[in-house]
Amino acid sequence: MSAEREALVARYLSVRAATEALAEPLSPEDQQLQSMPDASPTKWHRAHTSWFFEEFLLTPSGREPVNPRYRYLFNSYYDAVGPRHARPRRGILSRPTCDEVTAYRRTVDGRMLELLGGADAPALEKLRPLVELGLAHEEQHQELILTDILHAFSESPLLPALRAPASRPRLEPKPAEPVAFVEHPGGLVTIGAADDSGFHFDNEGPRHRVFLEPFALASRPISVAEVRAFIEAGGYQTPGLWLAEGFEHARAQGREAPARFRLEGSRAVVFGVDGEREAQGDEPACHLTYYEADALARFLGGRLPTEFEWEHAAARSDPALGNFRESGALRPLPGGALFGDVWSWTSSAYAPHPGFRPAAGAVGEYNGKFMVSQLVLRGGSCFTPAGHVRASYRNFWPPGTSFQMSGARVARSLG
Amino acid sequence: MSAEREALVARYLSVRAATEALAEPLSPEDQQLQSMPDASPTKWHRAHTSWFFEEFLLTPSGREPVNPRYRYLFNSYYDAVGPRHARPRRGILSRPTCDEVTAYRRTVDGRMLELLGGADAPALEKLRPLVELGLAHEEQHQELILTDILHAFSESPLLPALRAPASRPRLEPKPAEPVAFVEHPGGLVTIGAADDSGFHFDNEGPRHRVFLEPFALASRPISVAEVRAFIEAGGYQTPGLWLAEGFEHARAQGREAPARFRLEGSRAVVFGVDGEREAQGDEPACHLTYYEADALARFLGGRLPTEFEWEHAAARSDPALGNFRESGALRPLPGGALFGDVWSWTSSAYAPHPGFRPAAGAVGEYNGKFMVSQLVLRGGSCFTPAGHVRASYRNFWPPGTSFQMSGARVARSLG
Amino acid sequence: MSAEREALVARYLSVRAATEALAEPLSPEDQQLQSMPDASPTKWHRAHTSWFFEEFLLTPSGREPVNPRYRYLFNSYYDAVGPRHARPRRGILSRPTCDEVTAYRRTVDGRMLELLGGADAPALEKLRPLVELGLAHEEQHQELILTDILHAFSESPLLPALRAPASRPRLEPKPAEPVAFVEHPGGLVTIGAADDSGFHFDNEGPRHRVFLEPFALASRPISVAEVRAFIEAGGYQTPGLWLAEGFEHARAQGREAPARFRLEGSRAVVFGVDGEREAQGDEPACHLTYYEADALARFLGGRLPTEFEWEHAAARSDPALGNFRESGALRPLPGGALFGDVWSWTSSAYAPHPGFRPAAGAVGEYNGKFMVSQLVLRGGSCFTPAGHVRASYRNFWPPGTSFQMSGARVARSLG
């Protein structure tokens, strides 16, 4: 087997195995949970990511579907593929069972290995972009498996932990340094992924120029201590600190703190993969809505950065320095890396880069059709697989979202 | 062991085992399903019925709770017991798992046997009414286990069957006779269960007199063929056949047939425990809302009976003749017994019999507090355990309910 | 003109004029208000009551419609008449204007006088039942004009009064006597209006027998002082005093007192036609929902009466003794008459009397199609025109209704 083929197969197997490792500690009942319309059951994520390989690689290569009804059950949002099971009703699918989904994954894996093994070099090069897309897609769902089960557990009166005490890493977080504002002169900068820069999603391109005014960016994300100060200063009762829609959103939800965050005297208690725990003051605040991130930035005398400011600032930063899933922490840690820990809300609405064109066919529905009413987040989180994000990587969620590992970093205009 | 004690223990074990037998073919994922706020997961029913014995028998006898949090998780609606997990969120409880619930049931059973075995005769007589209530309560939940999982399966695109083809009974239904109207002269009749008539729910008493005008009652329930005639005559588009609220309800839900019923050319296809199947014209129509039952009765030239008319008509009928769960059919069959097959909607709002007083303590919340905005149904269904219902037995549901095994029988006023 | 014709014409003119007198103090803007889906603008009531005469008397007599579009705009709920403007959107009808509605009323009146004047005696006898129905119908809407504008004003931050101080009567209410319970032996009693007993609505018949157990009925309605006691005893926080649905209703609405009622230290402040005022402790409580009435009765050691108990108790009572609209008070007064002041919620669901049959044609939609999910109220209120109600008169509203002049009287079971 050629080294390239070997590398692709190895990466395929490694990504697929990582998904199963995430599901492994979860009971069949856990994997069945859908705690809100925006979240999906673990089992569904496991099946959907397999369907993706079937739909875009195996079926076009002439394989019969493993189960013709799975096309209906496990299509997420691809209109061109046909009708599909309604997203808010995914929790109703007790069948196929966990075990049947495991079998489905194995069958798909077998067929994929066959396909990759049997393709000659030119055919392999033709398959490669879709395999890479499928693997990047599966990595996105790995993060969602964690965020969605965490949401479900946060709704249970038992507040269960995702992993047993024995399997938790011993963390020795670096003490945080005081926040500083790193200045950037701005000017005409280059944004987006170049066509020949390796795998990236379509929404990261085309590469293009943007003019930036001078700005500064905080050396670390908004912290738990800053959230505490905001709450104690009456921030949740002060409309002047908020976007009007944000204040209304917090009021309608009865919010007096970020999701999964509460003050208990001098302690800030947060809920995460290890259940409830006391948070350190200098660790990054998490589960912020865009509205909260915006209000906190205003409270702290700044604003949120645009996605262009963030990307420009991150251009010379090494993603490998971030606290990603592989660290085992599975929670934000004090420190200041631009990558990892928490996704950074930016003030940029999710929109196409100039000249953006979605790919032809159903796979072109991947990103473009969501470009309204969402905000861009950057940098990845402690739930993101290492190697998944880049400086040009664009995540996006509606402004009221709080179940993601979302935080923020304060920016300031200069001059 | 005295014969009475033995009989009580035997009944306890038999009812408890029947619950487990119902759950047995269901996977942990199936048992986790909550397909709408009004339905509960199988697992929850299994735990809640056990909690009932803990709360009203074991705890008052001085036993420590098996798990203190279960009191919160598995209380259904008893305000006097304390706060409880919200009903529409029962599907979020992946923990405790199925296996943990099984263990919980076993522990409760062990303690109950201890309690019943260790009580002297007077103590046993004191425990008996609550044991009997707990068992009747568990029988009600047995019916709900079936109706709730049937609803969940009806929502799945896979339309799964509840039992394997091999485990389905071979049915030889009696051919239905033509409908006849049995006349009753009315007059001053006696209604309700007498205090000394064996176990009955508090809402069945006190026994009292009601004056009935002369009436006639159909010799069999409204049939599938009659529903077909209603649909084909444009019944769902004819407001004059409906209560105003009923027409609006059907319109708002886009209803053009009863739930789980559709016409496919000359076939009437229904969904039940064995998946989809063709219904015979002369079998009782099922899953009717009160609104549909009322409109169908009007279409057929009659009206629904009052609960008093029904009870009076049923007073000399033997419940043992009905098609109950033990027949194994698990679906309504042609025939004409007043008991079994489908619950009969009556035109009577659920209200206290004159002189009704709920029991003291939390157990008094069993029935009385639901006496508004619901209609009474009578007679039991093919999902009801044999021996559970009586002529005086009162079931009740809001008028828009369609997930129960609910049908109707036409009445007419005479003279 | 014959005396009978003269009397009919005089009654026609008097009822029609009374409607206009109610609207007279209201500005065109006031008459435009629809403050919730269940209430209608004054202007709409004025037009709809005129449409009733057109639809059921003038059109069948061969008159062209005054305006063909009014049939669509001012039909309330008669399906047999054709499609109609949606009830919750009545407030959108700025056209026709108030002045145009006044002109419409005058035209209808002219044509009605022509019709009544030109009919020979047999024709007149044929018209009479529908004229009487139209006038009784208009009297019902007179009460609704008051309840609906009162609701609208209660929603305005200005809390305007319906009439100027100068036009308010000087009231010298009789001091209330202590409550007593009047005992009734029950037995087989006669209920409903006899066919030959003068005008009554179809839902008041047929006359029939009902068996009553012995009961007692309070000598006066639940009072403001009793509501205060309920509130101060934590009644709104005590689920055991409520129907489950009622407690949930109060909780969902954030209710801590009846509508338009608040405690201000030692004062009970209520809102009525004269704006806000302090209520006397012994005046009847008003704007109670069925749920509140039921909970208050339970709190006071009794229950609500059935409609049959109420009617039987009222059978020998003279409606003329009640505090009706003509007293000018337009609010409940201390005293004990069974008629007037506040409508009495009964525990009876609104259902057909045995043998009830709606009239043929569209007019048959008047009552029967509403016989579900509502409770019967009896006796009339201080907003009801004198002469409008009888012992057999049945009003009906859903249990959560609070914008009507609804109160309650406590009953007790004896023996």
Place this chain on the structure above:
Amino acid sequence: MSAEREALVARYLSVRAATEALAEPLSPEDQQLQSMPDASPTKWHRAHTSWFFEEFLLTPSGREPVNPRYRYLFNSYYDAVGPRHARPRRGILSRPTCDEVTAYRRTVDGRMLELLGGADAPALEKLRPLVELGLAHEEQHQELILTDILHAFSESPLLPALRAPASRPRLEPKPAEPVAFVEHPGGLVTIGAADDSGFHFDNEGPRHRVFLEPFALASRPISVAEVRAFIEAGGYQTPGLWLAEGFEHARAQGREAPARFRLEGSRAVVFGVDGEREAQGDEPACHLTYYEADALARFLGGRLPTEFEWEHAAARSDPALGNFRESGALRPLPGGALFGDVWSWTSSAYAPHPGFRPAAGAVGEYNGKFMVSQLVLRGGSCFTPAGHVRASYRNFWPPGTSFQMSGARVARSLG
């Protein structure tokens, strides 16, 4: 009086009179209408614009409020001013009446003239920005008076016209030329209003640089004929033409054409200030949601422009050439001016220009707090007063908005 003072007073009087002229043909009932939460009654607009002068000019100058409760009733959204009447409930305010609002406006005008007349030159210069803001604010509400009453009339089954046939202008629209795409080389361009460029809203600044890729902009807005082609090509049933959220929005609303637009054989019928009329194929399409505008642009082989592309293209265009309110047409006309006719949806989310800072005090709530979940529209419409808009002017609405005079112009990326 100095010429400057005279000019300011003249402009004040002229703007205030224009508001009253718009309200003049509307009855008190019309002025009372609130047909949806996002629209306000005419009467409320008339009062609110007067309150603005009271709050920001008269009260700070020491005048007592005309009516202290008006501060509560007629504050729109200024949190710093205090609590306010809920927006969706403005239609409940029958009091103050139209006449009382007219009197209120006169009193405010008298006091404003006093204030402006009595101020010495430096004081006048200090007042001027707030007077100009108040007048620009009132002009915005003039457009809303038209859009809101048009919405209300479109909901009435009578579909009334806003003006009598006699008062309609005789229009001789120029025939439209075929659409062309005007190319722009892009590069580093200047955006936003300069500080010293005369009155503009805070959200139009600061002036700053933006880099644009080469693009082309259509020479006229999307036309009625293009909407017809979209509908006839099944556009409303083709998800691939839409943003996912847009397709869902149209589906949820049952949309098969833009608001107030329907095909009737070969005719396109639209509803406007003169009631229903047949639209010409070459007139601009109106009442488009952002979703529709986006889908139409995609259908036509292009995309929506960014607000920066639009502003750059409009920089050398003369607003005076546009079809604004003063033309009397009050509907979009064939032609191609960048200003007037219909507001142009852009693909730019409403966000602060770099360096944006809201003004201090309550007046700073004017724009900034709405900068999320809205899209920018540019250019003004046939309902906008002439002179009100500029190239830098930014209007903004949520993407589902259809009651505004909103259309779109297609853009294309070049190179």
